[in-house]
Amino acid sequence: xxxxxxxxxxxxxxxxxxxxxxxxxxxxxxxxxxxxxxxxxxxxxxxxxxxxxxxxxxxxxxxxxxxxxxxxxxxxxxxxxxxxxxxxxxxxxxxxxxxxxxxxxxxxxxxxxxxxxxxxxxxxxxxxxxxxxxxxxxxxxxxxxxxxxxxxxxxxxxxxxxxxxxxxxxxxxxxx
Amino acid sequence: xxxxxxxxxxxxxxxxxxxxxxxxxxxxxxxxxxxxxxxxxxxxxxxxxxxxxxxxxxxxxxxxxxxxxxxxxxxxxxxxxxxxxxxxxxxxxxxxxxxxxxxxxxxxxxxxxxxxxxxxxxxxxxxxxxxxxxxxxxxxxxxxxxxxxxxxxxxxxxxxxxxxxxxxxxxxxxxxxxxxxxxxxxxxxxxxxxxxxxxxxxxxxxxxxxxxxxxxxxxxxxxxxxxxxxxxxxxxxxxxxxxxxxxxxxxxxxxxxxxxxxxxxxxxxxxxxxxxxxxxxxxxxxxxxxxx
Numbered sequence: 244x245x246x247x248x249x250x251x252x253x254x255x256x257x258x259x260x261x262x263x264x265x266x267x268x269x270x271x272x273x274x275x276x277x278x279x280x281x282x283x284x285x286x287x288x289x290x291x292x293x294x295x296x297x298x299x300x301x302x303x304x305x306x307x308x309x310x311x312x313x314x315x316x317x318x319x320x321x322x323x324x325x326x327x328x329x330x331x332x333x334x335x336x337x338x339x340x341x342x343x344x345x346x347x348x349x350x351x352x353x354x355x356x357x358x359x360x361x362x363x364x365x366x367x368x369x370x371x372x373x374x375x376x377x378x379x380x381x382x383x384x385x386x387x388x389x390x391x392x393x394x395x396x397x398x399x400x401x402x403x404x405x406x407x408x409x410x411x412x413x414x415x416x417x418x419x
Numbered sequence: 420x421x422x423x424x425x426x427x428x429x430x431x432x433x434x435x436x437x438x439x440x441x442x443x444x445x446x447x448x449x450x451x452x453x454x455x456x457x458x459x460x461x462x463x464x465x466x467x468x469x470x471x472x473x474x475x476x477x478x479x480x481x482x483x484x485x486x487x488x489x490x491x492x493x494x495x496x497x498x499x500x501x502x503x504x505x506x507x508x509x510x511x512x513x514x515x516x517x518x519x520x521x522x523x524x525x526x527x528x529x530x531x532x533x534x535x536x537x538x539x540x541x542x543x544x545x546x547x548x549x550x551x552x553x554x555x556x557x558x559x560x561x562x563x564x565x566x567x568x569x570x571x572x573x574x575x576x577x578x579x580x581x582x583x584x585x586x587x588x589x590x591x592x593x594x595x596x597x598x599x600x601x602x603x604x605x606x607x608x609x610x611x612x613x614x615x616x617x618x619x620x621x622x623x624x625x626x627x628x629x630x631x632x633x634x635x636x637x638x639x640x641x642x643x644x645x646x647x648x649x650x651x652x653x654x655x656x657x658x659x660x661x662x663x664x665x666x667x668x669x670x671x672x673x674x675x676x677x678x679x680x681x682x683x684x685x686x687x688x689x690x691x692x693x694x695x696x697x698x699x700x701x702x703x704x705x706x707x708x709x710x711x
Contacts, residue, residue, distance in 0.1 A: 309589055332589045334449075335632045335665055362462070386548050394498040395462030397547040398590060405589075 271367065272341070272356045278318065278326055281343035281352045287318035287326050298417050305380065306412040308405040315413060324351060325418060327410050331402040333360040338399065342375075342407055348414045350378045353407060363399035371400070380411040448493065448501070451663050452638050453674025453704035455595050455624030458552030458584035460542040461495030468492050469708040477700035479688035481515025485566070485699075488530060491538075499543075505536035507562070511569035518568060519685045519696055526569045534561040534574075546584045546593075556580035565605070567697070574605035591628045593636075597621070602648065616652075617645040626663065634663040638674055644697050653697040655681030669709045677701035 272280065278287050292315040294302070303310050316328040323346030330337040336359035343351035353375050355367045365371065374390050384404045386392040392400050448461040450469075461467060469491040476484050486509065493503040508530040516522040538558045546552025562574040578601040586593050599620040606613045619642070626636030638661055643654035661674035678701060681694025693700060 332591065334590070335628075337631075392548065395465075397545055401547050402589060 269359070269364075270357050272354055274328065274356070277328075277341040277354050277356050280354055281326060281341060282320045282322070282324065286321045288321075290317050290319050292317050292417060294413070294417055301416045302409060302412040305415065306405070306409040308409040308412075310409065315417070317418075322346075325414070327413070328356070329406050329410055331406040333358075333363065333402070334398055335360060338366075338403065340403060340406065342410045344410070344414055344418075348379055348411065348419060350375045350407065350411070352376060353403075355403075360399065363393075363396035365393045365396045366399045366403055368393075375407055378407070378411065380415040382408075382411070384408040384411075448495075449663070449665050449670050450672050450706055450708070451593055451626040451634055451661075452595065452624040452636065453661055453672050453706060454638050454640055454676060455622045456540075456554075456556065456580060456582050456597050457593065457595050458542060458544070458546050458554040458582050460499060460501045460540055460554065461493060463495050463498050465495040465710065466493065467708050467710050469706055471704065471706045473702060473704040475699040475702045478517045478519070478695040479685065479690040479693070479700065480519075481517035482512060483517035483699065484512040485569070486510045486530070487533070487566075489536075493538075500539075500541050502540070503536075503538035505538065507533040507536065509533040509564045509566070509569070511564075513569060519688065521568060524568060528569060531564065533564045536560040540582075546586055547590070552582075552584035552586075554582040556582055562605075565607070571608045572605045573608070574603060576601055576603040593624075593626045593634075595624045597623075615647060617648045619643045619645065624661070626661070632665055634665075636661050636663075638676060640676065642698065653681065653683060653694045655694045655698040657698075657702070659701075668711070669707065671705065671707045673703070673705050675701070675703045 294313040294315065299310050299313055318326040320326060325344040327342045327344065328339065329342060330339045338355065338359070339357040341354045341356055345351045353372050358364055358367065371391070371393060378384060383389055384407055386397070386401055386404060390400070390404050448459050448467055451457055471489040471491065473487040474484065488508040490506045491503050493501055495501045510530045511526045511528050513524055513526040518524050536558050538556070540554055540556045542552070542554045544551060544553040556579065558578040560576040560578065562576065563571060565572055578599060581598040582595065584593060584595040597620070601618040602615065603618065604615045620640060622638065622640040624636060624638045626634045628634050638659060640657040641654065644652050646652050655678050657676045658679050659674060659676040661672060663672045664670060678693045678698055680692050681698060683694060684690050684692065685696050688695065
């Protein structure tokens with residue numbers, strides 16, 4: 244084999260079965276399933292909420308998290324409270340999750356709806372998600388402070404914590 | 420069929436089979452850059468196998484082309500500590516007076532075994548949790564073939580790095596800096612000559628996720644060599660683009676790295692403002708890795 248051909252050596256080691264397998268993309272809960280999980284038996288009514296520029300600025304300032312969209316995917320629960328669908332960046336794709344807020348703006352529950360990454364999936368663990376229950380907009384929601392990290396899933400943990408903090412700030416400045 | 424090609428095809432087939440059989444999500448330590456190292460380490464219990472090829476080209480006269488190929492197996496022992504074993508190969512095409520210190524040298528050698536490296540990397544600060552990522556890196560090496568001339572030798576080196584990384588915009592933009600020191604001790608087989616030198620490098624990389632799974636960036640590198648650990652003999656600056664793609668179980672990175680400036684210029688060759696004794700006019704590197 245001529246020396247020049249060794250340049251292409253790594254390419255022939257591309258694992259073809261991995262190429263043929265669809266990207267690891269799991270839908271764990273549909274919208275309806277997430278709503279019934281967080282607000283079982285309650286009727287949820289969609290509400291269109293578009294943040295003003297001032298609200299967006301305040302939410303970013305308070306939460307320290309970037310706000311990607313001014314349109315909020317929000318449903319109001321019959322018994323009070325809000326159901327919000329949000330997404331945060333994983334390493335390669337977005338993570339879609341739902342936050343249920345009580346009528347007083349504290350976290351009722353969070354659920355991972357879609358997880359499209361090849362690792363860090365431990366954020367779906369019920370024990371990890373339970374750390375957010377009862378948190379309000381004043382909570383730091385920082386890894387290694389009031390939210391325990393999962394080693395090997397730090398990026399996903401941090402981004403979801405940032406996202407929930409942003410949702411709580413959204414309640415403070417736009418929904419209260 | 421060349422026996423080395425046969426071995427490579429057999430290895431690739433084994434890799435494909437393993438990839439197909441292995442189930443479940445995997446952890447990954449991606450290299451966003453070809454030359455610059457990021458501060459991340461593999462999660463505990465994870466493994467990654469890499470194949471690298473680096474092509475170094477042109478010395479301003481004659482024909483010069485060299486390839487460095489590495490097979491690396493990496494394991495995460497803890498969430499902060501990983502180690503790798505490298506099997507290295509090297510090949511050269513040299514003719515037409517390409518080497519200024521040995522203009523009569525002609526060499527056309529295919530891939531041969533060049534030695535082994537052991538890499539140790541420890542993460543002190545997490546790029547995702549702390550103000551910035553910080554890792555320390557140590558790599559003892561044994562080499563049998565001189566990088567420039569292709570002469571056979573017994574060479575030992577100890578590469579050490581300080582790795583810093585900072586991410587921005589929800590980790591879509593990554594910026595990394597490496598400081599590298601590498602003393603080498605070589606004994607050439609034909610001449611019995613001994614030499615020692617220190618290689619000093621600073622490199623910077625930036626990488627941006629412009630689409631899901633796709634990252635593009637730039638790498639810059641300053642390299643200098645100090646023979647006998649004394650006065651600098653030569654230095655060069657490199658700057659070039661890179662491209663990175665990550666799928667579920669594998670990723671690749673390609674970097675094109677031309678030299679943009681160097682000193683001293685070597686008389687009698689088309690070197691422009693480049694230093695073409697220790698370094699080449701341009702390099703490119705391709706890495707592909709599979710996680711399991």
